């Protein structure tokens with residue numbers, strides 16, 4: 001088991017030990033497996049709390065959400081640079097799995113091509129692996145959680161909630177224009193898949209944003225404007241966030 005960092009929902013001071021490994025690999029309980037929801041569970045099927053961060057090692061977590069092309073990745077790069085965060089993009093981690101020919105690669109490729117969401121257990125395992133190997137205590141988790149299933153699995157597995165959630169609010173026609181102009185050779189950056197991703201965003205990701213809005217954690221940012229104009233609004237959030245040391 002990972003050690004629990006702190007109770008879900010609480011906000012606490014952070015970053016006591018920047019050089020320490022945040023997740024304790026030696027505390028992971030085996031064996032565990034994915035249940036039908038893609039949530040990690042023990043062999044008898046009960047949900048497994050596979051991780052917990054000790055109180056002193058609690059990282060600051062910002063979930064970064066918004067529709068496809070809203071500018072999440074672009075803004076995360078700037079936040080990472082300006083505020084010393086580590087940027088973890090769920091989509092990038094999944095694409096890396098595809099190109100490394102891992103056992104889940106074919107399933108991930110098929111899911112992304114369809115504009116659908118990869119089972120939570122797979123994505124959380126990749127995020128966890130990164131958080132374990134990186135010695136930082138400030139993480140931007142970009143493009144995750146993409147669904148209530150993602151969110152619930154993350155909270156159940158880690159025992160924590162994000163400290164804040166950034167939501168880049170962007171009109172659909174602007175998102176379509178940006179994705180079609182992205183030219184990174186992605187299998188999902190075509191008009192058919194974009195339409196599906198926009199539907200999936202509205203159906204599955206907006207409920208996550210609504211949930212965290214009710215929890216008072218969402219900073220909604222108008223994503224229209226130049227990259228620098230948007231970043232000025234983002235900067236204010238981080239400048240004002242007293243929890244970030």
Ligand SMILES: Nc1ncnc2c1ncn2[C@@H]1O[C@H](COP(=O)(O)OP(=O)(O)O)[C@@H](O)[C@H]1O
Nearest residue numbers: 068069070071072073074178181182225226227
């Ligand atoms: N404020 C902006 N105005 C115009 N284009 C933008 C802006 N922010 C990002 N872009 C461009 O739009 C595309 C999508 O941005 P990206 O950061 O990859 O979005 P996301 O990660 O939300 O899908 C990229 O080509 C990026 O350079």
Ligand SMILES: Nc1ccn([C@H]2C[C@H](O)[C@@H](COP(=O)(O)OP(=O)(O)O)O2)c(=O)n1
Nearest residue numbers: 067068069090091092116117118143144146
């Ligand atoms: N939590 C996540 C994040 C991304 N994915 C899949 C499904 C998404 O359409 C693709 C691409 O995600 P990515 O965040 O890179 O996409 P955008 O930056 O929003 O354009 O990856 C997922 O299944 N689960």
Ligand SMILES: [Mg+2]
Nearest residue numbers: 072073091143
């Ligand atoms: Mg992105």
